[in-house]
Amino acid sequence: MLAVETVQRITEFTGDGLPVLTLYVRIDPADRAAYISQVDAMLHEVRGVAGNKDLPHEVRNSLRKDIERINEVRSEPQPRTLAVAYFSCSARGLFEQVELPRPVRDRVMIDETPWVRPMVAILDEYHRLRIAIVDRGSAHFWELYQDELADLGTLRDRTLRKPDFAYGDREYETHNKVELLARKHYRKVVDQLAPDARNGLFDLLAVGGHPEELPEFTDFFPRELEERFAGTFAVDPHTVTRGVIKEEAAPILEKWERDEERQLVSDILERRATGLPTALGLTECLWGGTTAAIDHLLVQEAAQAPGVVCDESRYLAEAGDTCPICGRPTRKTPDVIDELVQTVMDEGGRIEHVLAETPLQEHLVMGRLRFPLPPME
Ligand SMILES: [Zn+2]
Incomplete structure (x- = not known):
């Protein structure tokens, strides 16, 4: 799965005097195998540049290595992929292959920076949904992005089980202790999520768990989580499966995206009406x-x-x-x-x-x- 960090690394990269080779290859859904010969044709073009003796040796060498590298890795992309982008600057250690879910014009670019606009425009449409499956003592984080669910790991805290035979003041004390530990746990979960939200590692947040416990957690949300909070779903954190998480979270993301689309359309119509x-x-x-x-x-x-x-x-x-x-x-x-x-x-x-x-x-x-x-x- 394409990580936020990878996209950032590509967009912020500069060849600093050395060439960055960018290739966009459009995939014909009716003839996916043609992809290989499309790449060949583009690399042929680059080979022409790399053979230009007027260019500094370092530049030509880097381009030659870029060609080799792309030749090594190119293989028929995943079924959902409609374009592939390559960003390579061998002399400075950049090599990324990015599969894109929408078509892009075939293009070869050699410049000091990667040609990222088409990639950015496409990825901009897809939102990253962070999912937290929480109860009073544990949290399991997931990410749903471009229809793929990735496991981001867990966080476990000490919980106190309510004793079966507590009585009188002891019961009250135990109850308070249980509440206190739960609140501490929720705060830790929030502390783990909030920096990721601020750093742009996800766009939206969904929370799953026992319905009666979820408000205890979401009440702790600071503004950056509140703004991204897209919905909740009811599951048992101990028995929930990957399949169920995806099934429950996908509609939350979808609803948010449709709402966003309606908002964008009505914004433009409103601008139109006011003469903008x-x-x-x-x-x-x-x-x-x-x-x-x-x-x-x-x-x-x-x-x-x-x-x-x-x-x-x-x-x-x-x-x-x-x-x-x-x-x-x-x-x-x-x-x-x-x-x-x-x-x-x-x-x-x-x-x-x-x-x-x-x-x-x-x-x-x-x-x-x-x-x-x-x-x-
Ligand atoms: Zn013209």
């Missing part, structure tokens, strides 16, 4: 993509529309044989929405695919803009 820069529908959004105006693009999940592209000036439109910007002939595409998504990623914008039922269903795409749309060509 927005783009509504395909015509406006394609022009917004062409002019690099789109800051946040909402796309109806699985929406497709034919259109035209100019690869020279990145002009996007629904129709037209000639690019009005440079005068070259346009290229027809069966899905100009995909071209728009790739363009917005390149321009550093955010993307959100919307699955929820919202007014976006009739518009297909809408965007929050950085500036008002320039007059159309």
